[in-house]
Amino acid sequence: MNTSQGLQAPVAHRAAEHPPLVSVVIPCLNEAETITECVSRALDALQSNDLPGEVVVADNGSDDGSPELATDAGARVIHEPRRGYGSAYLAGFAAARGEYIVMADADLTYDFAEIPRFVEQLEEGAQLVMGDRMDNIHPGAMPWLHRYVGNPILTGVLNLFFRTGVSDAHCGMRGFRRDILPVLDLRTTGMEFASEMVIRASKEHLDVREFPIEYHPRGGESKLSSFRDGWRHLRFLLVHSPTWLFVIPGTVMAALGALIALLVVLRIDVFGRSWDLHTMVAGCLMLIIGVQVVSLGLCAHAYGKYFMGERDPWFDRMRARFKLEHGLLLGGIITLGGIALGGVILGIWIDRDFGTLSEERLAILAATLIIVGLQVFFSSFLLSILGLRRRS
Numbered sequence: 325m326n327t328s329q330g331l332q333a334p335v336a337h338r339a340a341e342h343p344p345l346v347s348v349v350i351p352c353l354n355e356a357e358t359i360t361e362c363v364s365r366a367l368d369a370l371q372s373n374d375l376p377g378e379v380v381v382a383d384n385g386s387d388d389g390s391p392e393l394a395t396d397a398g399a400r401v402i403h404e405p406r407r408g409y410g411s412a413y414l415a416g417f418a419a420a421r422g423e424y425i426v427m428a429d430a431d432l433t434y435d436f437a438e439i440p441r442f443v444e445q446l447e448e449g450a451q452l453v454m455g456d457r458m459d460n461i462h463p464g465a466m467p468w469l470h471r472y473v474g475n476p477i478l479t480g481v482l483n484l485f486f487r488t489g490v491s492d493a494h495c496g497m498r499g500f501r502r503d504i505l506p507v508l509d510l511r512t513t514g515m516e517f518a519s520e521m522v523i524r525a526s527k528e529h530l531d532v533r534e535f536p537i538e539y540h541p542r543g544g545e546s547k548l549s550s551f552r553d554g555w556r557h558l559r560f561l562l563v564h565s566p567t568w569l570f571v572i573p574g575t576v577m578a579a580l581g582a583l584i585a586l587l588v589v590l591r592i593d594v595f596g597r598s599w600d601l602h603t604m605v606a607g608c609l610m611l612i613i614g615v616q617v618v619s620l621g622l623c624a625h626a627y628g629k630y631f632m633g634e635r636d637p638w639f640d641r642m643r644a645r646f647k648l649e650h651g652l653l654l655g656g657i658i659t660l661g662g663i664a665l666g667g668v669i670l671g672i673w674i675d676r677d678f679g680t681l682s683e684e685r686l687a688i689l690a691a692t693l694i695i696v697g698l699q700v701f702f703s704s705f706l707l708s709i710l711g712l713r714r715r716s
Contacts, residue, residue, distance in 0.1 A: 570621025578614025651704025
């Protein structure tokens, strides 16, 4: 305690003379066991490396005396009543005055002596600097489920969807330039905040760098819920990637359904047996659902582009190549094809003097074409309506 009070004066003195260069932001929810040590270590790292700075503790509704302990240790404490990891950090970032912000948890899992390394990367031009824990995890610091399943899978999915290239997407110790906050436009309030920051930085093509850091066993009680927070991360990744959530699954489903329907109509044997009416129904159902899912994906891309300011090169290329009239023409042709096929069935029925009619395959195909054609036709109009928001 005495050490932290001794450190507070010179750091605060520098902050009074000039705006701090570095703001260390620490979220806190009932971390009485560790918050004093965290603030003291952060202040010591700033002073020993002659970095003008401050420590901002974003308290998230602690009832164990953590805010008072943080203040006594030399931190500036701000209060955020809305619960959530992201909520605490957003409040802390808003209160930070430094040109650079270094974020770290209040449980002693991260070494605050690493702060100068983050600042060094930022001074060299990096906009976001990530720590990479995965090769330096101390015994007992991370459950095996997180180390070998959760984090690798979620980081792999994030890199697959957004091509971020980071090795540890959920490391909680990071540094960034405060002036990129308006560009990141961070909004999430929970643990998925960690993924949002990386995704937004990747979409905005920021200079993202990383280097190895150590990860220590935590002090105090963990607030992380493995499955709930893991699902929130995965859900966030999916809803921010319409291509992987809608377009790719929908395209695969539609293509497979069309192939199945075609094989049945042409009476082509597969696996040594013929496939009949029930297979035809299944194939056509897959085709209809697949087309609808793709349509939803295109609308999601349009919404992200026009209403959320997303950068979407793929959608820009598609928009430049295909216009409303192309969709209307395609939908119209498919619909007319279904109607024409219905006319063929009617002709067969007339030719049989309105007697027995057994053209179930053609009838299902005709209905499917009409449904798909109308889906394409009206989805094209919906995309055009969303495009009215487009800025010239």
